[in-house]
Amino acid sequence: MPRLAAYTTFALVAALAGSRLGLWPPALATATSQEAPPGAQVPAGQLPTYRAGVDLVRVDAYVVDRDGRPVPGLKTTDFQVTVDGKPRRVVTADFVKLAGGRSAPGESGSPAAGAIPGRRYVLVVDQHNIQPGGLKVAASAARTFLRQLGPDDQVALVVVPAGGSVSLTSDHERVARALENLHGSGEVLRSEVFAHVSVSEALRLESVGSDACDPGGRIPAALATILERNGCLAATMPEDERSSCCRQIVGEIRQEVTSIQQATSQSLMALESLLRALRGVEGRKTIILFSQRLVTGGGGSLDRRNDLGAVGRLAGPANANLYVLHLSRGMFDGIDASVRQEAALPFGDETAGREGLEVIAGAAGGAIFSVVAGADFAFERIARETSAYYLLGLEPVADDRDGKPHQIRVRTVLSGATVRARTEFLIPKVDVAPAGQGPVAEATAKAPERTAKAAAPAPAKVAEPPTPAAAAPAAPTATVPAPKTATALPPFERTDVLRPEVTAHFVKRLEASAGDPSPAMKEAIEAARKGRFDALLEGLAASPDDAAARVLWGMALLTRGDLENAGAEFRAALAIDSELSPAQFYLGAWHAAQGNDGEAVRAWQAVVATEFDQPAVFEVLIDALLRVGQVGRAGALVEEARSQWRDDRMTPRAAAVAVASGDLRGALDLLAPYVEKHPGDVRTLALAMRAIAHAHTNGGTVFDGATDKERVTRYAQLYEKAGGPDKAAVAGWVAAVK
Numbered sequence: 001m002p003r004l005a006a007y008t009t010f011a012l013v014a015a016l017a018g019s020r021l022g023l024w025p026p027a028l029a030t031a032t033s034q035e036a037p038p039g040a041q042v043p044a045g046q047l048p049t050y051r052a053g054v055d056l057v058r059v060d061a062y063v064v065d066r067d068g069r070p071v072p073g074l075k076t077t078d079f080q081v082t083v084d085g086k087p088r089r090v091v092t093a094d095f096v097k098l099a100g101g102r103s104a105p106g107e108s109g110s111p112a113a114g115a116i117p118g119r120r121y122v123l124v125v126d127q128h129n130i131q132p133g134g135l136k137v138a139a140s141a142a143r144t145f146l147r148q149l150g151p152d153d154q155v156a157l158v159v160v161p162a163g164g165s166v167s168l169t170s171d172h173e174r175v176a177r178a179l180e181n182l183h184g185s186g187e188v189l190r191s192e193v194f195a196h197v198s199v200s201e202a203l204r205l206e207s208v209g210s211d212a213c214d215p216g217g218r219i220p221a222a223l224a225t226i227l228e229r230n231g232c233l234a235a236t237m238p239e240d241e242r243s244s245c246c247r248q249i250v251g252e253i254r255q256e257v258t259s260i261q262q263a264t265s266q267s268l269m270a271l272e273s274l275l276r277a278l279r280g281v282e283g284r285k286t287i288i289l290f291s292q293r294l295v296t297g298g299g300g301s302l303d304r305r306n307d308l309g310a311v312g313r314l315a316g317p318a319n320a321n322l323y324v325l326h327l328s329r330g331m332f333d334g335i336d337a338s339v340r341q342e343a344a345l346p347f348g349d350e351t352a353g354r355e356g357l358e359v360i361a362g363a364a365g366g367a368i369f370s371v372v373a374g375a376d377f378a379f380e381r382i383a384r385e386t387s388a389y390y391l392l393g394l395e396p397v398a399d400d401r402d403g404k405p406h407q408i409r410v411r412t413v414l415s416g417a418t419v420r421a422r423t424e425f426l427i428p429k430v431d432v433a434p435a436g437q438g439p440v441a442e443a444t445a446k447a448p449e450r451t452a453k454a455a456a457p458a459p460a461k462v463a464e465p466p467t468p469a470a471a472a473p474a475a476p477t478a479t480v481p482a483p484k485t486a487t488a489l490p491p492f493e494r495t496d497v498l499r500p501e502v503t504a505h506f507v508k509r510l511e512a513s514a515g516d517p518s519p520a521m522k523e524a525i526e527a528a529r530k531g532r533f534d535a536l537l538e539g540l541a542a543s544p545d546d547a548a549a550r551v552l553w554g555m556a557l558l559t560r561g562d563l564e565n566a567g568a569e570f571r572a573a574l575a576i577d578s579e580l581s582p583a584q585f586y587l588g589a590w591h592a593a594q595g596n597d598g599e600a601v602r603a604w605q606a607v608v609a610t611e612f613d614q615p616a617v618f619e620v621l622i623d624a625l626l627r628v629g630q631v632g633r634a635g636a637l638v639e640e641a642r643s644q645w646r647d648d649r650m651t652p653r654a655a656a657v658a659v660a661s662g663d664l665r666g667a668l669d670l671l672a673p674y675v676e677k678h679p680g681d682v683r684t685l686a687l688a689m690r691a692i693a694h695a696h697t698n699g700g701t702v703f704d705g706a707t708d709k710e711r712v713t714r715y716a717q718l719y720e721k722a723g724g725p726d727k728a729a730v731a732g733w734v735a736a737v738k
Contacts, residue, residue, distance in 0.1 A: 056091055056393035057400055060284065061410045061421040062321065063390055068381040070095075070388035071417050080411045081394060092393035098284075098386065118152030119386055120168065120283055122320075123175070124274065125159045125182055126291035128263040129353075130327060138290055138327055139179045141375035145383065146172040160270035167579055167606070168281070201226060202253045202260075203295070213246030215239050223250070264295050264304060264356070268311055271360075273612060275314035276640050280608055280633070285320040286386045288379075292327040293353025294360060308356050312363025313405075316422035322366035323382050324357045325375060365422040385420070401427050490683065492592035492600070492623070497585070498559055500531055502616045506555075506582035510548040513580060517548075524552050533559045547576040551583045558586065563593055581610045585617065588624075597624045608637075615641065615649055622653045631660045648674055652684045664691045664702045668711070675715065682724035685715045693733035712737045 059081070063071045076090040098119045123142060125135065146155060155175045157166040159182065166178050205223055212219050219227065223246075227233050232245035271289075278285055296305050315322045354370065361368040367385075369378040392410070400406065403426070410421040496502075507528045514521060524540035527533070533556035540549060554569030567590040573583035588603030604621040611617045618641040625634035635657045641650045651674045658667035671688045678684065692712045695702045702708050716734050724730065 057396050057425065057427070059392040059394060059408065059410060059421055059425070060319070060321075061390045061392055061419055062385055062388075063412055063414070063417050063419050064385050065418075066416055068384040070097075070385070071412075071414060072388070074390065074412065074414065078413055079390075079392060080413060081392070082409045083394070083397075083400075084406050088397075089395040090392055091395050092391075094391045095388060096391050097388045118150070118154060120154050120156075120281075120285045121149075121386075122156045122158060122168075122274075122278070122285055122287045123179075124271070124287055124289045125157070125179075126267050126271075126289060126294070127159055127182065129267055129294060130290065130292045135179075135182055135290065135327070138325055138371055138375040139182065141371075141379055142179055142288075142290075143176040144376060145379035146176045148383070158274060160267055160274065167610070202257050205250075205253055208250060208253075213243050213250060215243060219246070260295055267291070267294060268304070268307055272311050272314060275311065275318045275320070276643070277608065277612060278318040278320055279636055279640065280605060283319070284389070285318065286382070287315070287320050287322045288382060289322065289324045289357075289360075290327065291324065291357055294356030295353065296356045296359060304356065305359055308359040309363040312360040312366075313422070313424050315364035315366070316425060320364075321386070321420060322361055322364035323378075324361045324366065324368040325378055326354050326357050326368055326370045328354075328370045363423060365420055367420060403427070490686070491595065491627075492589075492597070492620070494558060494561070494589065494593055496620055496623075497589040497616065498555075499616070502614070503531060503555065504529055505611075505614050505616075506585060507552075509582050510551055510580075513577070514546075514548045521546070521549060524549070528552055528555065545576065547573040547580050547583065550576070551580065551586065554583075554586055554590075558589065558593075563590060566590055581607050585611070588620070592620065592624060597627045600624045601628060601630075612644070615645055618650070619653065622656075626656055626660055631657060634660070648677065652681070652687060655684075656687060659687065659691050659694075664695050667691055668702055672711075675718070679718045680722040682719055682722050685719045685722070685724065686726065686729070688712075689715050689719070689730060689733040693736040696737045709737055 061079070063074060065071055072095050074093060074095070076093045079090045079093060081088045081090055149155065149172055151170060153172070154168045154170050155166075155172055156168040157175045157178050159165050166175050169175065201222060205220065205226075208220060208223055211217055212223065224233065226249060227246055230245070230249065231237070232242055232249065234242075237245070274287075278287075294304075294308060296303060296308065312322065354368075358368055369375075369381070371378060405424050405426045408421070408423060408425055410419050412419055507525060510528075511517070511525050514525070517525065520540055524536045527536040536552055537556045540552060550569045550573035554566045554573065557563075557566035557569060567587070570583050570587040570590055573580055574587065577583070584603050584607045588600040588607065591597070591603060592600035601621065601624045604617060604624065608617050608621055618637060622634045622637050622641070625631075625637065634653075638650055638654045638657050642654065651670055655667040655670040655674075658664075658670065668688060668691060671684060675681070675684060675688065689712050692702050692708050696708065703711075712734055716730050719730055720727070
């Protein structure tokens with residue numbers, strides 16, 4: 001299915017440590033860590049520790065009783081796991097308790113010892129697939145649920161495919177207020193001229209052509225029923241009028257089927273975008289989806305089951321579990337009679353609407369609740385089920401690392417218990433090359449991040465390079481500087497966030513947030529849009545109550561290099577409006593400009609989901625992650641960005657990840673066609689030369705001596721022609737290779 005390029009309208013703030021499924025490096029533990037005993041509870045704020053030298057496949061599993069309460073005390077032998085139908089040994093089983101919220105009746109009011117504080121919920125409202133009035137009862141129950149959460153619990157509200165969303169916050173009342181303003185926007189499938197045509201009827205007739213209405217044509221039984229219902233088959237009606245009546249109904253059915261398919265496609269693309277973005281938010285998340293229907297298409301050319309399943313399976317890599325609240329037809333008993341009459345759908349429509357929701361919930365290893373009279377029971381159940389889960393570590397086999405999806409099934413021998421877990425996992429493939437040359441990895445640079453303590457085969461990483469004098473004695477050390485390491489990246493440059501296309505994007509965001517701006521503010525916005533920041537400072541007085549004006553001031557000061565005052569303006573803007581993404585973005589730039597990449601990462605992580613359509617956000621965040629050594633997370637973001645933008649703009653970042661992973665040849669293979677197309681990109685040329693020099697200063701080659709020499713010489717010439725600034729470093733890299 002097509003991926004969404006610019007859709008998600010929410011911001012999620014990463015806060016706690018977490019890990020997505022994949023190879024689980026034992027070096028999470030300290031050097032003296034021992035294997036946790038089976039069934040152990042995890043101490044507050046810690047991940048389980050494991051015996052050094054063992055890579056495990058991680059699976060999160062919720063095990064609940066008939067009432068939805070987590071079942072504690074299970075051991076590894078209490079679980080039965082199969083991968084691709086073959087039994088797999090469970091090495092570890094840790095019971096992770098999450099504190100937060102009020103206790104259910106009959107339970108203790110205080111969190112258990114060892115509970116990790118706080119849970120994360122993402123409420124997703126599928127607005128295009130909910131009829132007007134359909135959210136009223138469910139939203140009321142959601143507000144009750146929110147008011148029962150504890151102070152450490154965080155909640156986000158996401159409206160898909162687009163709308164007023166609230167970022168991850170502990171201000172539960174804010175989310176509750178936002179829910180009050182939401183209404184379903186989906187339309188009941190009905191003819192505007194004729195009697196009601198249901199979803200299920202229309203889908204059965206999607207392939208019927210208007211030639212069925214020709215005199216003497218064969219009319220399908222389902223169409224004949226609709227025609228008869230609308231008087232098109234009356235014996236007294238002339239043949240030409242009967243044919244015209246039939247064609248009009250067929251035309252309207254086609255329009256309605258197209259409408260319902262578009263609503264499904266938009267929701268699927270938005271959900272896909274959301275789940276992919278959630279990969280960048282650490283920690284366990286619980287997604288609660290409100291929807292009346294996601295239509296599978298009923299078979300034939302409209303069948304969307306594969307697409308629905310594919311989106312559902314993204315919950316696994318996002319470290320999220322999914323609950324679906326199916327807003328059943330009974331929900332409309334509590335709304336206006338006029339809406340209820342329109343919503344009186346036949347049972348076939350109820351089934352058609354629920355079927356797609358079942359597919360997506362099943363693929364995610366989640367659950368679906370049909371909400372008829374009220375939704376309180378569903379939220380109470382969700383709160384109980386998400387209060388604890390098991391962190392399972394499975395014994396790995398070589399085939400796990402083949403880069404292909406593997407079917408997994410988790411069960412328990414405990415009678416009466418239900419297990420909710422993902423149904424599929426995938427570990428990116430890593431090819432290991434001979435030492436000295438670095439591994440030749442996949443071009444997408446999807447190798448999982450590893451640590452030095454992992455004993456399983458990993459990308460070979462070489463030590464810090466010696467100086468050029470040590471590597472090539474003939475090189476004069478007085479004039480030829482030592483090459484930088486292959487993983488070194490140049491520091492952040494303010495120009496990365498002050499390019500016209502980047503400032504124009506965020507100025508547009510500020511304009512939208514300004515409401516009814518003053519004449520001075522309008523002039524300032526126009527000046528900023530044109531990049532005339534000096535004029536902006538002259539014409540706009542700083543306003544302590546105007547967040548947008550504060551950001552504009554900060555951008556102008558950042559342009560001048562006045563970092564101290566620029567940072568003060570961005571912080572002041574966020575104090576007024578904590579959700580203002582331009583303020584978050586440029587505060588991250590302020591941190592990075594001062595060399596504080598860790599704080600920059602935190603700021604940009606909060607922006608990347610909101611600004612999913614802005615490649616510059618991905619670029620600066622990927623660079624910062626690489627500078628702080630978080631290669632795995634940088635690689636995951638590169639993968640997400642390349643799925644959004646199909647051109648080559650992310651190629652240099654993919655190559656940088658490959659270099660940082662030790663895959664020098666893979667990096668150079670990526671860069672060769674890019675450099676031919678962009679010979680003036682001096683940063684990318686520097687990356688390529690640095691990678692080649694790194695191999696030679698460590699006594700190896702990337703390809704072979706002649707090829708390496710030819711490439712570094714050509715790249716140096718292109719660098720000089722493009723006016724690259726760091727000529728001394730280039731001279732060192734060339735000398736190291738020659």
